[in-house]
Amino acid sequence: MMIIVIEGFDQAGKKTQSKLLSDFLKTQNKKSTIFSFPDYTTPVGKEIKNFLGGKRKFAPQVIHCLLAANRWEKSQDIKNALAKNHVVIMNRYYQSNLVYGTVNGLDLKWLENLDRGLPKENMVILLDVKVSDSFSRKIKKRDRFEKDKTFALKIANTYRKLAKKYHWHIVNASQQKDQVHKQVRDIVSKHIR
Numbered sequence: 001m002m003i004i005v006i007e008g009f010d011q012a013g014k015k016t017q018s019k020l021l022s023d024f025l026k027t028q029n030k031k032s033t034i035f036s037f038p039d040y041t042t043p044v045g046k047e048i049k050n051f052l053g054g055k056r057k058f059a060p061q062v063i064h065c066l067l068a069a070n071r072w073e074k075s076q077d078i079k080n081a082l083a084k085n086h087v088v089i090m091n092r093y094y095q096s097n098l099v100y101g102t103v104n105g106l107d108l109k110w111l112e113n114l115d116r117g118l119p120k121e122n123m124v125i126l127l128d129v130k131v132s133d134s135f136s137r138k139i140k141k142r143d144r145f146e147k148d149k150t151f152a153l154k155i156a157n158t159y160r161k162l163a164k165k166y167h168w169h170i171v172n173a174s175q176q177k178d179q180v181h182k183q184v185r186d187i188v189s190k191h192i193r
């Protein structure tokens with residue numbers, strides 16, 4: 001079957017759009033499974049949560065390895081969903097690591113290699129949200145990677161740069177939820193088998 005990755009900065013609407021897409025697929029008689037990364041329920045996920053919440057310190061190499069390891073923890077589940085012919089929707093996938101990792105000073109090829117061998121996506125949809133909208137959608141409880149506006153602007157620019165390089169679809173996520181969904185649906189409908 002196929003893997004659709006929904007990407008974007010904090011509060012871009014990834015969870016909202018993953019659910020709306022899953023509901024739309026149901027109307028097309030297609031079953032889907034949503035995976036969200038990081039998955040904070042796994043052993044590695046718990047360490048990631050501690051890091052993002054400021055309870056642990058890790059060097060960039062370590063935290064980005066952990067973020068990739070967290071996907072490897074779920075690789076059999078992903079394969080099982082694909083084997084059941086489900087459309088797999090990823091609320092963030094390894095593309096997040098490429099963006100955040102390079103902004104944290106790591107090498108793009110090195111980051112790509114951490115996830116090499118995991119099921120490959122068929123398409124990536126970048127929800128391109130204005131940093132100001134991300135911040136107004138969530139004021140409190142921003143994690144370590146989300147608090148700093150300069151860092152946020154670098155993330156937003158790097159998303160756009162890598163979208164060009166890897167041919168990701170870009171949707172303006174500062175629009176109303178239903179308008180964003182319509183564009184996501186149009187992109188997916190063109191590719192769905």
Ligand SMILES: Nc1ncnc2c1ncn2[C@@H]1O[C@H](COP(=O)(O)OP(=O)(O)OP(=O)(O)O)[C@@H](O)[C@H]1O
Pocket residue numbers: 008009010011012013014015016017137173174175176177178180
């Ligand atoms: N297009 C939109 N316009 C306004 N608000 C939105 C839009 N899409 C989502 N929201 C709201 O923004 C908040 C974050 O949405 P959501 O959880 O879907 O984003 P996310 O990208 O998964 O966030 P995070 O990466 O921080 O977990 C929610 O309160 C949601 O209702």
Ligand SMILES: Cc1cn([C@H]2C[C@H](O)[C@@H](COP(=O)(O)O)O2)c(=O)[nH]c1=O
Pocket residue numbers: 010037038052067068092093094095096097098100101143145146
């Ligand atoms: C999967 C993944 C995530 N990140 C970063 C991106 C965010 O700052 C956090 C996750 O926060 P969320 O609110 O739960 O979406 O982690 C990353 O750097 N690399 C990754 O692979």
